[in-house]
Amino acid sequence: MPFTDAQIDRYARHLILKEIGGAGQQKLLATRVLVVGAGGLGAPVLLYLAAAGVGTLGIVDFDTVDLSNLQRQIIHDTDNVGLSKTESAAKALARVNPDVKVVLHNEKLDAGNARALISQYDIVADGTDSFATRFIVNEACVLEKKPLVSAAVGQFDGQLATWRGFEKDKPCYQCFMPEAPPPGMVPTCEQAGVLGALTGVMGSLQALEVIKEVLYLGETMAGRLLIYDALSTAFRTVRVPPDPECAVCGRMG
Ligand SMILES: [Zn+2]
Secondary structure, three states: OOOOHHHHHHOHHHHOOOOOHHHHHHHHHOOEEEEEOOOOOHHHHHHHHHHOOOOEEEEEOOOEOOHHHOOOOOOOOHHHOOOEHHHHHHHHHHHHOOOOEEEEEOOOOOOOOHHHHHOOOOEEEEOOOOHHHHHHHHHHHHHHOOOEEEEEEOOOEEEEEEEOOOOOOOOOHHHHOOOOOOOOOOOOHHHHOOOHHHHHHHHHHHHHHHHHHHHOOOOOOEOEEEEEEOOOOEEEEEEOOOOOOOOOOOOOO
């Protein structure tokens, strides 16, 4: 489909990049991304992907906006406290870019609905703070052969990786984390606190990696884990090999 004059203006800074250009922008407009969790990480992921002109954004969240969310969840605002996070996020995205179709999944992602939800999308961005949900999303992404760009934050540190466990030489999340740590080992943001801007850094990196995966730009994060230490302002990357014994992806390929 040819661009409208407004789209040529809106995406001018992408169109001028030879690595994106008209073909890349059309690809973004035709892409469907599922974002799991409209929280601290999901907020910048959704805002940047909407601004970039990703054509369809699905949002899975069953929570409502709480005043204590606003310290970091920049897609929500004071007027929307009490509203469902999906609706609050959809209102913000409509203000950012009317080109984007937003699909609300106002439900908890679980083992029963994960594959049906994920199968409707090209790629998944996960920013939940629940190990149980991360395992379910990972397994569904492997089975549906969808790339998964995942981020997580502690109080002052963050992690980011892309999982393509459906490919023989690439790990899935469970290759890296065979089982959830014992309950209470890794406190949630609610229990331990989190520096708000940290979720902005990690969520922005996640949005960028989604765009890279969609456009096959640069070097994928699949098979690597990025670790950010905010207090020392240091990034490092470690290799994550696939586990041939992995319970999720070990038998595939
Ligand atoms: Zn695996």
